[in-house]
Amino acid sequence: MAAACNCNAAPLTLQAGAGCRQQVASFKQSSIFGLPCSPRTRIALVNQRIGTPAAMTSALMDANGGLSDVSLAVASGGGIALLAAALSLADPEKRRQQQAAETGGDEKAVVRNYFNTSGFERWKRIYGEQDDVNSVQLDIRQGHAQTVEKTLEILNQSSLKNVTICDAGCGTGSLSIPLAMAGAQVYASDISSAMVDEAAKRASQALKENQPEPKFEARDLESITGRYDTVCCLDVLIHYPQEKAGAMVTHLASLAEKRLILSFAPKTLWYSVLKRIGELFPGPSKATRAYLHAEEDVERALNAAGWVVKKREMTATKFYFSRLLEAVPARSQ
Numbered sequence: 057m058a059a060a061c062n063c064n065a066a067p068l069t070l071q072a073g074a075g076c077r078q079q080v081a082s083f084k085q086s087s088i089f090g091l092p093c094s095p096r097t098r099i100a101l102v103n104q105r106i107g108t109p110a111a112m113t114s115a116l117m118d119a120n121g122g123l124s125d126v127s128l129a130v131a132s133g134g135g136i137a138l139l140a141a142a143l144s145l146a147d148p149e150k151r152r153q154q155q156a157a158e159t160g161g162d163e164k165a166v167v168r169n170y171f172n173t174s175g176f177e178r179w180k181r182i183y184g185e186q187d188d189v190n191s192v193q194l195d196i197r198q199g200h201a202q203t204v205e206k207t208l209e210i211l212n213q214s215s216l217k218n219v220t221i222c223d224a225g226c227g228t229g230s231l232s233i234p235l236a237m238a239g240a241q242v243y244a245s246d247i248s249s250a251m252v253d254e255a256a257k258r259a260s261q262a263l264k265e266n267q268p269e270p271k272f273e274a275r276d277l278e279s280i281t282g283r284y285d286t287v288c289c290l291d292v293l294i295h296y297p298q299e300k301a302g303a304m305v306t307h308l309a310s311l312a313e314k315r316l317i318l319s320f321a322p323k324t325l326w327y328s329v330l331k332r333i334g335e336l337f338p339g340p341s342k343a344t345r346a347y348l349h350a351e352e353d354v355e356r357a358l359n360a361a362g363w364v365v366k367k368r369e370m371t372a373t374k375f376y377f378s379r380l381l382e383a384v385p386a387r388s389q
């Protein structure tokens with residue numbers, strides 16, 4: 057239901073959490089966060105079901121797995137200034153601590169729990185092919201499909217037959233399955249056993265007898281071992297703060313012989329503001345925390361591990377933003 061954004065400047069759209077439908081309804085009538093709403097500073101509140109974590113890389117979505125029922129379209133200029141005041145009143149950290157306490161675990165446990173329960177249901181739909189998604193989820197599905205497509209384009213430049221590929225944080229197998237179809241020996245893992253089980257189910261339905269079945273395993277990124285020709289990690293770093301992301305990039309690089317492909321939500325001023333706005337609207341307790349990453353930070357970690365960026369891609373739809381880097385060992389250049 058939702059409202060269209062009727063802004064003078066380029067509108068941006070962001071997701072907000074679920075439990076604020078009533079609040080939103082009242083904002084809709086006459087004000088923005090209690091302030092009069094002028095035509096130049098209009099916030100259109102979309103009261104439609106979104107329900108998705110931004111795990112995905114959507115900087116706009118309160119990456120919290122829980123985003124959800126509201127979408128805001130915000131005008132720039134004065135609208136942002138008004139929002140800034142409101143933003144300072146929000147306390148996302150406190151909310152996250154409550155969410156972690158409710159889940160009874162640390163941050164990683166919150167993520168695992170989310171992707172094994174409500175997050176699994178949401179992402180299974182988003183990463184599926186059925187019509188059971190709303191327009192926002194459809195947009196995210198299409199954005200994510202572009203990231204997968206760009207990854208496949210990079211990898212398909214030479215034959216994948218018998219090439220070993222680690223798909224770290226494989227989700228429902230969106231990348232693993234086409235790689236196996238191309239003949240690659242895929243090792244795919246995810247922190248969520250529900251996601252891994254779904255990936256295995258989809259793989260067995262999609263693959264022919266002569267195509268190698270990927271090896272699926274429920275485990276977190278930290279505990280992946282072995283050596284692979286290529287390591288891919290798409291849209292997972294959003295669950296890692298920068299101080300841990302550097303170490304994760306180093307770890308992933310240590311698993312790869314020839315190529316490392318990473319995608320992440322890029323940290324820019326604009327996306328940071330959008331994410332902060334999204335945090336105004338708490339999602340349900342299932343929500344996870346989301347982290348954007350500065351490209352320079354990711355590249356610095358790659359360089360420190362002896363890798364250089366060979367290719368950069370960016371996918372940006374209305375609700376999905378993902379930077380894709382292909383890195384290779386510096387010595388190979």
Ligand SMILES: C[S@@+](CC[C@H](N)C(=O)[O-])C[C@H]1O[C@@H](n2cnc3c(N)ncnc32)[C@H](O)[C@@H]1O
Binds near residue numbers: 167230231277290
């Ligand atoms: C947005 S999904 C992306 C899935 C897949 N890479 C894709 O692009 O289709 C993020 C995935 O990361 C997984 N994940 C989050 N934290 C993780 C961790 N610490 N270790 C392994 N997987 C993790 C989640 O369970 C979820 O399946």
